[in-house]
Amino acid sequence: MTPISRILCTTSLTAALTLGSAAQAEIEFWTMPYGDQIAWKDTIDGLLEGFTAETGIEVTHETVPWGNAFQTYLTIAQGGAAPDCADMYWLHSFSAIGGENYGPLPITEYADRLDLDSFYEGALTDVTYLDEIYGIPWRGDIRAILYRTDAAEEAGLSGPPTTWDETVAAAKAMHVADENGNVDRWGYAFGTSNVVSWLMPLYWQAGGEFMSEDGTTATIDNQAMRDALTFMHDMVHVHRVVDIDSFEKGYEMLPLFVDGQIALIGSAEQSWGKRLDAEYPDAEGTWAMAPSAAGPEDADSFSGAGYFGVLRGTEQVEECVSLLEYLSQNESILALSQGSGNVATKPAVMQSEFWSDRPWKQVVAVALEDAHTSQHAAPSWSAIATSEPGGIIFDLIYNTVVLQEDMDAEIATAQELMQGELDR
Amino acid sequence: MASITLDNVRKSYGALEVVHGLSLDIAEGEFTVLVGPSGCGKSTLLRMIAGLEDITDGTVRVGDTVVNDLPPRKRDIAMVFQSYALYPHKSVRKNMAFSLEMAGAPKTEIAEKVARAAEILDLTPLLDRKPAALSGGQRQRVAMGRAIVRSPKLFLFDEPLSNLDAKLRVQMRAEIKELHQRLRTTTVYVTHDQVEAMTMADRIVVMNAGNIEQIGAPMELYDDPQSRFVAEFIGSPAMNILDGTFHPGGRFVLPDGGEIALGGAAPAVDSPRKAGLGVRPENLSHEPGGIVLGTARVRVVEPMGSETLMTVTVGGRSLLVLDRTRRPVAVGDALPVHAAPGDLFFFDGKTDRRI
Amino acid sequence: MSEKNVFCYLMVAPALVITLILGIYPMIRSMVMSFRSYDLLNQDKNGWVGLDNYRQVMADDRFVQTINQTVVFTFVAIFFVVVIALFLAQVINAEFRGRAVLRTLIFTPWFVPPVVASAIWIWLLNANVSPINHFLLEAGVIERKIRFLTDSDTWGPFSIPMMSIIAVRVWNGLPIAIVFILAGLQSIPKSLYEAADMDGAGTFSKFFHVTLPLLRPVLLVLLALFFMNGFGHFEMNYVMTGGGPRNLTNVLAVWTYQEGFQFLRFDRAAAAGGIVLMMTSVVAVLYIWLQAKDVRK
Known part of the structure; x- marks a missing residue:
């Protein structure tokens, strides 16, 4: 190197180091988008500005599209580029994959700063793994009944069904078809989203659990599973109020519901209420939500969640915990809930005006009382519960309900396979 | 074998008429050549006979049958294309057998006919080769072989020798003529080369801009052209033609004022008549005798061996002289130019017809 | 090394580097992975297992069915594309009024990426709202709505969802085939057809004896491309x-994706990938051999 280059090199290096150490603390924070992307970014940026004003810590925010989210976190759990903290889900799976080196970072020693008691108990299971705390739950996804009030009126129903038997009766009353079997309106659909999520609330309502609390033993070979699967099977083949095609990929339920071709959805995502309000204002007055109907044991509703947590490999754990602390405040949770349209994870927030100005929102708040988390303590749960052909639970449902195979044999096989997965 | 009769045949592309009402009789077994410059309509006429072009008006008869509406394969005609159009993926044998296969002939018959045609054209050692492995002349023969296996009533040739080099062309000309003498099939042959026409034809049809200029045996056209076009087209090197005016008294006045005294050889005129005076280079001589055309200055001398071609100027006009006397000549020499009265041709200035 | 050579290497280098990094390296990694046990959830157990993964997947009935279907899908789709393209290419090669309009119509599917095409066709083929069903019902051709993507009746290896997806694949692939074949058609000298006319060949004969043989090089390239693409279609x-219903429309690429990214069994997914590689290699080798044969002649 020539003398001049050497001098230039040394100078710039020194400058960089000095500047670096003089710079403020800065953390990188990733979230997925919820609802309108731009509005979401505004919500987050607003919150982050408040945070920076209070603590002086700069935050760069990046949005990870949902299409990439799984791949992104999978890569992070295997050593890929990670932010300091992020909006995450499936804590158990990613922790198991990441092990000691990558993925979610336990922050149990900071737990008292996060005011965890003010959150729904059910929501906390989403941030706990092997007795360690990993962050704060911030969004919920509760499911409830969604039905066409005009169809109910037509059928002479006085109100939404509250039990399984009432559900069957209501569905049959609202079902409309001609002699050739061409259906104008299906009486019932199990749920929105994916097939496995249809079985889960029914199974819980029948009193079942998928696995032991420590996540080591599969517990699906029991009467509750038979009750739930029989209910599903009969709805399709005996009462014939369910479109068997709904089990296939590509089935678009929302347009069909808006069009009046589906009368009642058993376990609909609460975000649909928001979508109907926003995208189909003309449908106002033709639909309503209702708490899940009760099965033999209870009226548990499906609930999913997401949390904010810290990633291994960061050098700014303190700063990240400060951010989580800030975001766990009631005002922050409310802002997040309003911005994303997801239910909040704190009872205090769910009682606010924002969550009581529409009838369906009031239903949602009520349903939260009976929420049953869909998270399970086993890392292989995401693989077990994958809603694709070849997935254990999916095959169980598909074989017994659609293909009408022998239920006992299918359940026994599923139990065995699932146990095998848990042993992984 | 069949005769061909064309009766007032026309061809138009939209509003443009390219062949104007031609009538022609070709006798059985005759070798007729259609000759003319590019664009004169000879290929179009040939393709109309073949069935590859629609006939806008008039009738074409092969033998007694009107073939206007018959597709090519029903006309019992074989054609040899300028580009040979051999099937590149088929062997020589298969190329020649193809038409017979299409006609559904039995295998033994096909094999026999192909063998015979191959023998006639000297193709037997090449039968299993593909066209890509053949020379130009060989390909041409295969194209002919393909035509003769079917023993059709009529052969059509569309400028088949244009793609060959000069030496090969001379050889193939003789072969084609020999083939015709042997098979005696009625043949229509299109070319732009008047040498081919002269050497091969029983009768020549000279065409120009969609019209027939003259029909006749080669020597007829040579000795007795009925129009200026035919006179200039037939014969190589081409006939010299001087433009001028006939005046009473057998005088031919050139534009620059020069005069040629023709005496009794000239046509009788009462008043000045514009005309062309034609004489073939081989009929011009420097020996005294006959009509004097003037004194010429030699500009270019091209010795060709047995004869010498000279470009001379007479009265400002260039003439070609073909001299067989082997007289020593140099550029710049001044020589008198003579011609026998019987070797002079007169063409009307306006109609270009022979006077 | 002469200056000219250095320049050439420099020009080729970027493309070469990209191909190596994005193409060759992942392929090799994946092949290695297929011989190892690779469970994301249990990384202590990862190690060399030789052909175990391959044995495992070949013992899975669903996987074997998937291989069969991949082959059926590819062959049937290619057959229809080539046949229809041969016909349509001739049609738009001829001179007639409205040819430009027809050409635009035929090439439209080209501008639609496969994913977008899928989204459009899902809606068009949805049993409940399909306009096709509506039209057929109105015309009295059918009594019950056709469940294009969900009917699980089978005839041998065929099913309605399979035929539906094949139809969409054909629709999407026609323009490319037509362009190739059109280019090939336009390089066939007209005089060959005239000679065939004179030789007494009818339309079909002209097609089989002139068009097809002279299209051979174009068709070979087309088939090679389509097969290699087809086996890996996702x-x-x-x-x-x-992949449903009942695995009836599953193909190797989909199976591989699900196995790897949903069930997190990367070792089995890699094995499936290895099998696809073998299948496409066969096609590639066949193609190269056929090309070499032509050159040797």
């Missing part, structure tokens, strides 16, 4: 049916 089957 988008349509994944987006439209996810």
